[in-house]
Amino acid sequence: MTDLGETGAIVDFGAPVEGGAFDEHRPPDAALVGDCVHCGFCLPTCPTYILWGEEMDSPRGRIYLMKEGLEGAPMTDAMVSHWDACLGCMACVTACPSGVQYDTLIEQTRAQVERHHDRSAGDRALRGLIFALFPHPKRLRLLRGPLRLLQRTGLDRAMRRTGLLDRMAPQLAAMERLAPRLGRPEPLPELIPATGERRATIGLLTGCVQSAFFPGVNSATARVLRAEGCDVVVPPAQGCCGALSVHNGREAEAQGFARRLVDSFEDRGVEWIVVNAAGCGSTMKEYAELLADEPAYADRARAFADRVRDVSEILDELGPVAPRHPLEMTIAYHDACHLAHAQGVRAEPRRLLEAIPGLELREIAEGEICCGSAGIYNVLNPEPARELGDRKAANIVATGAQLLVTANPGCLMQVASAIDRSGHPMGMAHTVEVLDASITGRPAATLMP
Amino acid sequence: MPGMPGVDAVTQRARELIPPEGVITDVARLRTYECDGLSHYRVVPALVVIPEDAAQLAGVVGACAEHGVPFVARGSGTGLSGGALPHAEGVLVVTSKMRTITAVRPDDQRAVVEPGVINLDVTRAATPHGYYYAPDPSSQQICSIGGNVAENSGGAHCLKYGFTTNHVLGAEFVSPQGDVVQLGGIAPDTPGYDLLGAVVGSEGTLGIVTSATVRLVRLPEEVRTILVGFASTDQAGAAVSAIIAAGIVPAAIEMMDALAIEAAEAAVHCNYPDGAGAVLVIELDGAAVEVAAEYDEVERLCNDNGAFEQRLATDPADRALIWKGRKSAFAAVGRISPDYIVQDGVIPRTALPEVLKAIAELSGTSGVRVANVFHAGDGNLHPLVLFDESKDGEAEAAEEVSGAILDLCIEHGGSITGEHGVGMDKARYMPRMYDEADLDTMQLVRCAFDPDGISNPGKVFPTPRLCGEVPGRHKGAHPLQEAGLAEVF
Numbered sequence: 001m002t003d004l005g006e007t008g009a010i011v012d013f014g015a016p017v018e019g020g021a022f023d024e025h026r027p028p029d030a031a032l033v034g035d036c037v038h039c040g041f042c043l044p045t046c047p048t049y050i051l052w053g054e055e056m057d058s059p060r061g062r063i064y065l066m067k068e069g070l071e072g073a074p075m076t077d078a079m080v081s082h083w084d085a086c087l088g089c090m091a092c093v094t095a096c097p098s099g100v101q102y103d104t105l106i107e108q109t110r111a112q113v114e115r116h117h118d119r120s121a122g123d124r125a126l127r128g129l130i131f132a133l134f135p136h137p138k139r140l141r142l143l144r145g146p147l148r149l150l151q152r153t154g155l156d157r158a159m160r161r162t163g164l165l166d167r168m169a170p171q172l173a174a175m176e177r178l179a180p181r182l183g184r185p186e187p188l189p190e191l192i193p194a195t196g197e198r199r200a201t202i203g204l205l206t207g208c209v210q211s212a213f214f215p216g217v218n219s220a221t222a223r224v225l226r227a228e229g230c231d232v233v234v235p236p237a238q239g240c241c242g243a244l245s246v247h248n249g250r251e252a253e254a255q256g257f258a259r260r261l262v263d264s265f266e267d268r269g270v271e272w273i274v275v276n277a278a279g280c281g282s283t284m285k286e287y288a289e290l291l292a293d294e295p296a297y298a299d300r301a302r303a304f305a306d307r308v309r310d311v312s313e314i315l316d317e318l319g320p321v322a323p324r325h326p327l328e329m330t331i332a333y334h335d336a337c338h339l340a341h342a343q344g345v346r347a348e349p350r351r352l353l354e355a356i357p358g359l360e361l362r363e364i365a366e367g368e369i370c371c372g373s374a375g376i377y378n379v380l381n382p383e384p385a386r387e388l389g390d391r392k393a394a395n396i397v398a399t400g401a402q403l404l405v406t407a408n409p410g411c412l413m414q415v416a417s418a419i420d421r422s423g424h425p426m427g428m429a430h431t432v433e434v435l436d437a438s439i440t441g442r443p444a445a446t447l448m449p
Numbered sequence: 450m451p452g453m454p455g456v457d458a459v460t461q462r463a464r465e466l467i468p469p470e471g472v473i474t475d476v477a478r479l480r481t482y483e484c485d486g487l488s489h490y491r492v493v494p495a496l497v498v499i500p501e502d503a504a505q506l507a508g509v510v511g512a513c514a515e516h517g518v519p520f521v522a523r524g525s526g527t528g529l530s531g532g533a534l535p536h537a538e539g540v541l542v543v544t545s546k547m548r549t550i551t552a553v554r555p556d557d558q559r560a561v562v563e564p565g566v567i568n569l570d571v572t573r574a575a576t577p578h579g580y581y582y583a584p585d586p587s588s589q590q591i592c593s594i595g596g597n598v599a600e601n602s603g604g605a606h607c608l609k610y611g612f613t614t615n616h617v618l619g620a621e622f623v624s625p626q627g628d629v630v631q632l633g634g635i636a637p638d639t640p641g642y643d644l645l646g647a648v649v650g651s652e653g654t655l656g657i658v659t660s661a662t663v664r665l666v667r668l669p670e671e672v673r674t675i676l677v678g679f680a681s682t683d684q685a686g687a688a689v690s691a692i693i694a695a696g697i698v699p700a701a702i703e704m705m706d707a708l709a710i711e712a713a714e715a716a717v718h719c720n721y722p723d724g725a726g727a728v729l730v731i732e733l734d735g736a737a738v739e740v741a742a743e744y745d746e747v748e749r750l751c752n753d754n755g756a757f758e759q760r761l762a763t764d765p766a767d768r769a770l771i772w773k774g775r776k777s778a779f780a781a782v783g784r785i786s787p788d789y790i791v792q793d794g795v796i797p798r799t800a801l802p803e804v805l806k807a808i809a810e811l812s813g814t815s816g817v818r819v820a821n822v823f824h825a826g827d828g829n830l831h832p833l834v835l836f837d838e839s840k841d842g843e844a845e846a847a848e849e850v851s852g853a854i855l856d857l858c859i860e861h862g863g864s865i866t867g868e869h870g871v872g873m874d875k876a877r878y879m880p881r882m883y884d885e886a887d888l889d890t891m892q893l894v895r896c897a898f899d900p901d902g903i904s905n906p907g908k909v910f911p912t913p914r915l916c917g918e919v920p921g922r923h924k925g926a927h928p929l930q931e932a933g934l935a936e937v938f
Contacts, residue, residue: 034787038488039780040527040591044567053545053565054470054499055526061481068480078475097716098783 021069021079023115026251028066028108035100036063042092042102047370047388048085056082059092059102066109080117083109085384087377088247089370090341103342104289110249130376131250135240135257140212141185148182174382180413186215192222192232199229199318203270205261205284207277208240209409217409220436221276221311227322227439228315235264241275243283246290247375258287259297262304273304276311276432278339278408279375284308285343310339311432312407316348325441326358327434332401333361334392334415336408337370349407349431356438362399366391373414389418396426403427403447405434425449453538455516456495462512463498463540466505471546473497482541485526485533486588487791490873494521494535499543503621503629503659506542510657511627513540519903522657524565524593529779529791530872532600532652532908539903542657544595550574551660558665559618559635564595564658568602571663580665583610586868587776598658601650603868605701605775606732608826610666612868614649619662622648625655625899635662647894652870653905655898669734672700673744674768677729677751678722678758682706682821685727686801688754689825692731693798695750697743699826703730703775708785708820709833710774716781719774722758729825730775778822779833786818786835788844790851793869794858798828807857808832817843817850829867830858856881871909879911892916 016022016030042059043049049058056065056078065079073079083106092102119127133139166173188206202225206218222232242257261284265273275281283290285308291301309317333353339345354361372378372388392415396404404419404426406412416428427448437447463472473479474496483491500506513520519539526533535541548565555578560571568589571582585604586592592602598620603612610616619633633645648655679685685704692699705713705728710721721728731747733740744761751759762768782789796804805821812819820833832854836847855865855878865871865878879888888910896916898904 035783037780037783037789038484038526039486040525040588041777041780043525044569044591052470053548055481055543055545056478064481065477068477073477073480076475076477079477082478097777097780099716 016070017072019074020072021075021116022109022112026108027070027112028105029101030070032101032105033063033067033070035098036060037098039097041097042095045091045095045368047087047089047091047372048384050369051384051387057085059086059096059100062086062109063100063102063105066105075113075116077117080113083113085381087337087370087372087374087388089337089374091337091368091370094341094368107246107249110247111251112249114249114251126380127248130379131245131248131253134244134376135208135242135253137206137208137211137239140208144182144185144212151182170382174379174385180213180416182213184215186219188218188222188234190234190236192226192234194229194231195227196321197229198231199321200272200314201231201233201270202314203233203235203265203268203273205241205273205275205277205280206234206238207275207280207409210277210280214409214412214430217276217430217433220430220433221274224315224322224432224435224439225274225311228318229321230318233268233270235268238264241280241284242290243279244375246283246286247279254283255290255294258290258301259294262287262291262297262300265304266300271307272314273308274311274314275308276407276430278310278336278343279410281308281310282338282342310343310345310348310407312339312349312352313345315435316351320355322439324356324438327356327438327444327447328358329403329444329447330360330362330399330401331403331405331434332364332396332399333431334364334371334396334404334406334411335367336406336411337374339407340368349405352435353405353431356434359434359438362401364392364399365395371411371414371418373408373410375410378410378414385414386418389414390421393418393422393424397422397424401426402444403429403434405429405431407431453495455518456538456540458516459509459512459518459540460496463496463509466508467498467500471499471501471505473499482523482526482535482543485523485528485531487529487531487534487872487874490531490534492535492537494541495538497535497541497543499546501546503547503623506544506547506657506659507623507627507629509540509542510623510625513903514626514901517901517903519906521905522595522599522653524596524599525567525588525591527588527592528596528600528870528872529793530600530652530866530870530874532870532872532905533596534873534908536906539906544593544657547595547659548593553578553665555580555665557635558667559662560665561660561662562594563660564593564598566594568592568594568597575665576668578665579668581668582616582663583666584613584616587779589776594661594663595658598649598661599651599653600868600870603824603829605703605730605772605824607868608702608824609698609700609734614646616664617645617649617661618664620645620648620658621660623657623659625901625904629659633662647898650870652872652909654895654909656904669700669736669740671737671740672732672734672768673740674762674771675729675731675733675744675747675751676721676760676762676771677731677756678725679727679729679754679756680725681755682727682805683802684755685729686805686825688729688751688756689801690798691750691754692747693826695746697733697746699743699747700732700734701730701824702732702826704728704821704823704825705730705775705778706821708818708835709778709782709822712781712785712820713774713778715784717770717773717777719770721774722760725758730771775822778820779831782820782833782835785820786837788836788838788847789820790834790836790847791869792830792832792834792851792854793866794830794832794855794863795867796828796830796858796861796863798826800861800863801825801828804830804857804861808854811850811853811857815846815850817846819850819854824867827867828863830854852878873908876907876909876911879909
């Protein structure tokens with residue numbers, strides 16, 4: 001038998017061993033890998049472990065694979081498949097009693113994978129298409145026309161019934177299914193002045209998917225902030241925050257987006273930078289680390305990150321001044337992983353919602369488990385995403401609530417498509433849309449399908 | 450694997466029985482299974498199989514028997530004695546895909562579960578019916594019932610409700626020959642030898658349980674959880690003895706010392722009393738009137754013994770936070786020390802102050818820090834011996850202190866393990882507790898189940914023996930050694 005009687009932590013080395021999976025530019029941090037004491041408390045919250053029950057597809061197993069790579073094992077297709085299968089939901093970070101920073105580790109690993117792993121031609125093309133499209137609000141907006149046409153003519157449903165796309169390109173089929181029903185575009189002015197006394201000046205991130213597919217969420221955010229006494233500044237040409245790129249190992253691309261966003265919000269006199277998409281907010285709060293090696297940006301990125309808040313955080317902190325009108329309805333609140341696990345924001349949206357007269361909040365069983373959206377995961381890995389979506393939909397339907405509320409466009413699309421499959425239609429809304437309805441006195445029915 | 454014809458044959462059989470993703474031969478993947486919760490013991494298995502049902506599992510074990518290949522069972526891989534440490538030339542049989550709760554029967558207070566079902570999931574399934582599964586190891590959110598049965602796991606509430614063995618009524622069991630047999634049953638007692646009793650706690654050395662019928666316990670009418678702060682562990686220990694002496698059996702009495710409190714605070718912000726040298730977590734459950742009466746008595750006894758703060762959990766969230774501090778204590782120690790050994794020893798409760806003092810002295814003279822977390826009610830200690838592996842000699846010093854703590858337990862009439870099992874880690878301490886005749890007798894039991902010594906070999910017993918061999922002295926290399934199946938440690 002080998003290694004018997006050896007004592008110590010699971011990792012005992014410094015820089016990556018030559019010939020191993022990783023190069024020297026930000027390899028998975030050996031000290032962070034060493035923080036894992038192998039207790040397994042992360043396993044029951046990991047979506048892929050829940051689905052498959054395999055060690056390699058758990059956070060503990062993925063960290064072990066990183067350790068193997070650091071110790072000199074080459075980067076194999078098998079290893080990459082397990083890192084790729086991670087949703088990046090960070091439920092494990094919440095669950096870990098030892099404080100292992102898996103979020104940092106998987107980001108470091110993914111950037112290495114993008115540099116060193118040869119993906120298949122099909123995979124490369126799909127990723128190329130996604131990143132040529134999603135981080136570019138203008139291109140996404142161009143897509144709106146054809147999409148609306150498909151939806152209005154009913155061609156989209158006809159196409160789904162044939163199952164042709166599913167057979168030919170399951171990932172593209174997944175993308176098509178996720179597209180929400182589109183409303184009218186709602187462009188925002190550069191400055192929306194506060195109603196009544198000004199309590200704060202806020203810069204609003206409009207986002208890519210949010211602005212193209214859910215423009216109503218951005219206008220609701222602006223209306224609610226205005227009603228609560230905020231000047232809302234909307235810098236034009238702000239572009240993408242880089243979240244999708246960070247989460248998929250495209251480090252240089254992400255840094256480019258981050259620099260542009262820092263530039264566009266600087267000198268606008270805003271106290272806070274407010275985000276209504278959980279994935280974007282969590283990445284923007286980590287700009288200091290993302291741009292740490294760039295002297296021209298490091299300090300500015302830190303200052304920027306310090307001012308980033310989710311819209312529910314800022315509203316909770318300011319406290320209400322605008323009167324709420326009753327909304328007689330039951331809602332189920334779904335924690336977006338990048339809000340709850342990555343940013344620790346759980347109580348704020350619940351407090352805001354529960355303060356609305358007449359509204360009853362219901363908790364969703366297995367609330368800490370990801371819905372399967374996970375950025376572009378549901379496009380890249382439609383099968384597990386679909387299973388997780390169905391599981392989530394069943395738990396949501398079981399609450400008996402009339403409306404599902406969450407704070408991330410990815411979750412909204414994923415859950416909507418899963419609920420649709422389940423055959424139990426219900427309304428969907430972002431937290432601020434519910435607040436907006438209550439403040440402006442619109443009836444509950446306007447939030448329903 | 451080259452040079453292991455037996456393993457090759459088992460691999461081939463496994464591929465016929467189990468879907469491809471459940472047969473692992475790739476070395477990078479195999480290595481993720483090289484250790485369980487006790488990560489400083491590592492052995493890469495020759496093959497990992499993850500069967501989906503009892504038939505697949507029995508088929509693989511049958512192939513192992515046919516080809517003389519050792520096998521080791523593993524559930525969630527959270528064990529703390531290296532009980533699921535793989536065998537380099539053997540098969541690791543993982544039950545993590547066998548996780549169906551087959552039946553929940555509140556009417557006769559039973560549940561039937563597969564071995565990969567997570568402990569807490571049994572309670573989750575039973576709660577809507579007004580029941581729960583009582584044994585609650587600190588890892589209950591992830592540890593599997595199969596592992597619990599193998600290790601006869603305990604937990605905070607075993608003081609009042611007993612260990613796993615008191616809650617398993619029947620089992621479907623795959624013998625080391627690959628036969629599927631039924632042990633125990635639904636009836637409260639079965640005639641003849643208690644074979645189920647032998648299997649529970651046998652640490653995987655007698656075979657693999659593929660289904661367990663477990664007892665469900667009625668949820669109590671009332672639960673009160675109290676967090677009590679003391680200046681010292683002496684005071685807290687005296688309070689524990691006073692409570693038990695008063696005839697009260699709390700559902701749990703847990704103690705943590707200052708270092709353990711520091712770790713838990715860092716990890717889960719459990720808001721334990723400031724400046725406490727020790728805290729007790731006391732839980733009373735049962736009928737409301739009984740709990741109310743006991744609560745008054747416990748409060749008085751704690752005050753009499755110097756408690757400076759007592760806090761009653763006012764809602765479920767409060768109670769959960771108190772327990773979270775206690776239940777994450779082991780892993781939380783990772784926040785205050787890069788490496789640590791979780792020790793598990795038992796002493797008579799009355800020896801608590803004396804043994805704690807001796808541990809403090811050991812720590813003082815060796816310079817090795819020791820955090821204490823334990824089930825105070827039944828004298829089950831979990832000293833956490835802290836060290837930094839990157840510093841020369843610290844690991845050895847920690848190992849020495851850890852061993853000396855076990856000696857202390859034995860000296861005071863206790864045991865070398867309360868609930869984590871002997872596994873790999875403590876096999877060498879077995880002769881300190883048992884003489885040769887005792888060990889030989891246990892070996893005979895093992896031989897009755899596993900004459901070829903292929904079920905989790907090298908665990909529990911310090912020296913591997915062949916069945917049929919005359920116990921006692923023997924000359925030359927051991928036959929198992931010669932066959933390359935075992936080594937003497």
